[in-house]
Amino acid sequence: QSALTQPASVSGSPGQSITISCTGTSSDVGGYNYVSWYQQHPGKGPKLMIYDVSKRPSGVSNRFSGSKSGNTASLTISGLQAEDEADYYCSSYTTTTTWVFGGGTKLTVL
């Protein structure tokens, strides 16, 4: 199972919005509404930010939103804040009943 494709890095200024893409295939992202997004700060375990493409767990800011079109999912962060600076990973369930992650995107808040 190949990793999902994410941009290596994105950046934005405080208050701006950014979008991180996550491209897979019809066997994973395109085949299921089971895309999730994780935030990881250095030296920490990942934190769930979005599940089932666009749902937010309790406690996650509504500045984080998710969507999907075909084989590409997206995470949008609006009103960027300094604490949003982290690595972000997408994940999807796959037709082989396993899970696959993206390569990760480093978000820099300028």
Add this chain to the structure above:
Amino acid sequence: QVQLVESGGGVVQPGRSLRLSCAASKFTFTTYGMHWVRQAPGKGLEWVAVASYDGGYKDYADSVKGRFTISRDNSKNTLYLQMNGLRAEDTAVYYCAKESSLGNAFDFWGQGTVVTVSS
């Protein structure tokens, strides 16, 4: 708040074995599927294995199939990963993660345990 505490990592020679543990608390362990996910140094996350709530279903990434075995002891609220035939490319931080009740995702993660395979 859910707690997941991994242990058992260390430095091991290629070809040797290691067993990781993940002690779970503050949730009903017997109700949830549990996963192992790893992260090689400076790299992204890689899903490794899953065990269903009762251990009756297990699945593995192709990269570890036949070498790693996931198991759980629900009487001890503990998840395990038996790693045999270790290779240099298995060097990583290993996280245990709880399956979400809300959807197909991992809603809580441990802090990880470091495995280094080196001669």
